[in-house]
Amino acid sequence: MKNRPQSAVTPYLEQVHTWGRISMAIGLLVMLMVPASISLRYGAWPQMGPLLKGLLGVAPIFWTVGIIEAFTFAPMLGSGGSYLSFITGNLTSLKVPCALNAMEAAGVKASTPEGEVISTIAVAASSMTTTLVLTVGVLLLGQIRPVLERPELAPVFANILPALFGAMGAVYISKNPRLAVAPLVFMVALFIAVPSLSSSVGILVPVGALITLAVARVLYKQGKL
Amino acid sequence: MESFSPNSTFLYLVAGVVIVYVLAQSAFFLYKALRQGRALGIARSTLRKTFWSSALFSIMPAVSFLIGVISLSAFLGLPLPWIRLSVIGAITYELPAAESTARALQVPTNTLVADAGNFATIAWVMTLGILSGLLVILFGLRRIQSGLLSIKSKDERWGEIFVSALFMGMIAAFVGMLFADIRQGLSGWVPVAVALASALLMAVCGLLIKKLKWTWLEQYALPLCMLGGMALSLPLTAWMK
Known part of the structure; x- marks a missing residue:
């Protein structure tokens, strides 16, 4: 498919930003409404000490990861995809691979008018599917639970990320082997040396991106890309 | 004041509001993107296949999120984990957030929370502890995209390589893991x-x-x-x- 260069903010993109900001602001209020409604309904406001201690246990790392993800994934997801993904979450394990796969299959590139459309459709479809599966699952939990908790099925759910990134890696690494070698070697060595880093892989995504960008710049200047 | 239960009808109603909002937002953006796709001349079959392949792609990960809801439900009941894993959250965040607050409250994580105050504190931490990405996108996405457009307008080829390098950085990190x-x-x-x-x-x-x-x-x-x-x-x- 032909990709038009997106050299300026088009009227469609202008609208996406307007809808995106409004819907995201409402989404933020809806999210805050959840604990607020619990507090109001039951007269139970959070206790400051445990609230701050609890936040201290997660906010420093997850606020950092969130900021990094916004800057790393927004160029891949486009505007519509970003506004949706950052409300519905699960970016690295679902929304970003889903959008990348859709753009690859449709033959469009990220940050083009066509890429913007395809990425938004992919993320919207993914968000709706996830929400519906969770809803049906919760409603039919009694019937589904014994199946999902069968120990012999545990490897299937433990290996979603390997199955996903194996297939994605095959596509992107074979398309860009020169770009791939340095970040891959670095990351494999790093995770073998420090296995505990796997719990904070989100922070290492921009590290991988910076290494790839440095290699890409050198190869580009040499005319090899 | 009504007696508290983490599985109360009230919490299911709150969950219903969140679910309807998430679905409505996705449906709205889907409708607008489909219209724009047709205006750009993208074949209907491509738009349709994009939707269905993305839906198919999402089913098994969604089932794994459901397992996350089940694992948290022993401690927090069903509605709150259902809400949290339908918006922003991933089990990799929600579980440590709940555990971190439970430790601060000195309550065990293997029995259902019975105290409304403890439950509210956990719900507030789960909500506030992961808002940064949303806030950056809400207030900064336009600027991020303008920066990218500026890179691409100066050098189209380098702009494409720049985005490819971001993909590769993500894939390298996850393959390394x-x-x-x-x-x-x-x-x-x-x-x-x-x-x-x-x-x-x-x-x-x-x-x-x-x-x-x-x-x-x-x-x-x-x-x-x-x-x-x-x-x-x-x-x-x-x-x-």
């Missing part, structure tokens, strides 16, 4: 073996698309290979453990 447990022996190689099996399936799909012109497979190759890789994890795990 698959090797984290290999020092544990043969069982630690299971994720690598599953990834290789999935990659091999993708190579077969690539051949089928190229040699036999099975172009319909282009949209569905990744979800099918992911499902194939997950299915192959059963014999691979049995063999390697």
